[in-house]
Amino acid sequence: MFRWINNPIAIYFIFLFTFVKHPLPVLKKFFPRDKNFILEKAQLSLENSLMAYMVDFVKVEHLLNNNPLGIMDDTFLKIQSHTAENLSHLSEFYLTLAGVFRYLYYSDNQLQFAFDGQDDFLRYQQQWSTTFKAWTKDFCKHDTFRRAVLELTVFYPDDYSPQMAGLRLSAFITKCFELKIDFQKGIIRKSVA
Numbered sequence: 498m499f500r501w502i503n504n505p506i507a508i509y510f511i512f513l514f515t516f517v518k519h520p521l522p523v524l525k526k527f528f529p530r531d532k533n534f535i536l537e538k539a540q541l542s543l544e545n546s547l548m549a550y551m552v553d554f555v556k557v558e559h560l561l562n563n564n565p566l567g568i569m570d571d572t573f574l575k576i577q578s579h580t581a582e583n584l585s586h587l588s589e590f591y592l593t594l595a596g597v598f599r600y601l602y603y604s605d606n607q608l609q610f611a612f613d614g615q616d617d618f619l620r621y622q623q624q625w626s627t628t629f630k631a632w633t634k635d636f637c638k639h640d641t642f643r644r645a646v647l648e649l650t651v652f653y654p655d656d657y658s659p660q661m662a663g664l665r666l667s668a669f670i671t672k673c674f675e676l677k678i679d680f681q682k683g684i685i686r687k688s689v690a
Contacts, residue, residue: 535617539621543625547629551646552650555647556579559643587646598628
């Protein structure tokens with residue numbers, strides 16, 4: 498009845514899947530050839546610092562655009578006194594942007610040969626950081642983006658569900674990059690019809 502008990506390979510896999518956690522978190526693949534794990538690891542290593550940069554940049558841009566005279570009201574003081582501690586509400590947006598970067602720049606060829614002697618991990622960190630900061634500057638030109646980020650960080654109430662702001666950020670990515678992000682199919686180019 499239980500022949501698999503005598504099979505050491507079966508016991509190994511049962512033990513592996515029962516008691517041992519997977520060493521690398523398996524994130525969502527955004528497209529079929531999304532297998533550049535070094536790039537993904539580099540992006541994940543920069544998540545906290547880049548999200549803090551984005552929130553700080555959004556706060557400054559919002560104040561410059563919506564309060565150019567620097568009038569000290571409650572909103573101004575709340576934005577200025579906010580420290581970026583809990584950025585978990587922006588994590589899904591960050592992961593989606595990371596997937597878009599991999600799709601736009603590394604979708605055809607996941608492996609590159611660099612003869613400059615630089616470590617791939619460091620090179621990917623530098624490329625991703627530079628691109629993320631450029632995208633943040635471009636995104637901050639749009640009031641909907643600034644408001645959604647502030648809503649998820651500075652003005653995040655205790656009884657708030659972040660889905661609406663998250664949906665606005667997903668729609669913003671779709672509009673900016675002309676890509677559709679499907680939960681089952683991943684990233685798909687928007688068809689012009």
